[in-house]
Amino acid sequence: MSTGTRHVLDVTDLSVDELDQVVALAERAHLPPVLAGTGVALVFEKPSLRTRSATEMAAVSLGGHPVFIGAEEVGIDVRETAEDVARTLACFHRTLCARVLDHGTLVRMAGALDEADVDVPVVNLLSDRSHPGQALADLLTLRQVLGPAGGPAGRTLAYVGDANNVCVSLAKVLVMSGVHVRVASPEGFGLGHVELGRLEELAEAAGRGGSVTATGDPVAAAAGADALYTDVWTSMGQEGEAAVRRLAFEGYTVDKALLDRAAPGAVVLHCLPAHRGEEITAEVLEGARAVVWAQAAQRRNAMRGLLAWLAGARP
Helix, strand or coil, rough: CCCCCCCCHHHCHHHHHHHHHHHHHHHCCCCCCCCCEEEEEEEEEECCCCCHHHHHHHHHHHHCEEEEEEEHHEEECEEEEEEEHHHEEEEEEEEEEECCCCCHHHHHCCCCCCCCCCCCCCCEEEECCCCCHHHCCCCCCCCHHHCCCCCCCCCCEEEECCCCCHHHHHHHHHCCCCEEEEECCCCCCCCCCHHHHHHHHHHHHHCCCCCCEEECCCHHHHHCEEEEEEECCCCCCCCCHHHHHHHHHCCCCCHHHHHHCCCCCCEEEEEECCCCCCCHHHHHHCCECCCCHHHHHHHHHHHHHHHHHHCCCCC
């Protein structure tokens, strides 16, 4: 049995029009307390700084009560199955948010609640496959810094580095918004043919003129771009690959020379944490064209808009 509950495990769980609604809510200075008197479960299997703070404060701003639950407390599939964890938390909370090691955990949680006919949405706070909250914050940042009102449609963003979960989620939300996305990665770390094809199909279906291209040349990707974006070369759980990755990503650092290839006034984004001297230089990260702290601040607005939308608010 299914409740028709809207879970957001990936940005593509939102249609283009629904994405617009979430963004509109996120950009409003004040929203009604649509979570008043309810709990918001925050399950974290991985460490967090921005995601935890952003989601907790977003829930509070909507009148909700966030409850943080660490990995050692819940023990997904060790102490209890993912399905049992979801059913239990749904007894107490209006929304279940989770940051997990395996995307399949989120799918199982959402499936268990749907099967039990429980109207509690599951929200992905990061998985190995997707990071929708970060992508929403990135879109809000670009709307803020690239303007004018109406967003960054028609602009070009170059992502330089590992085509990881952050990159894929970013590309999805941007092509849905009419942005031209270029992804530059070394061989073996870029967008696969299947993923690239899906992004091209998404851009076409959105009908807003967005596009995606993949290249191994960061200089070509950056040429004339309105924004440069990068992320760590070695994500959580890949620490054993750090030395190999540093070698593979030589030449993919976002430095002043690369930024100079971008359009005049181009901005620089980084989802953080940053490894200065690897994927980005300190000079660029601390420079006037970096908007990483505005980007971090948008994490709260993104979650506020998403949680409000899931609770029934509309712009």
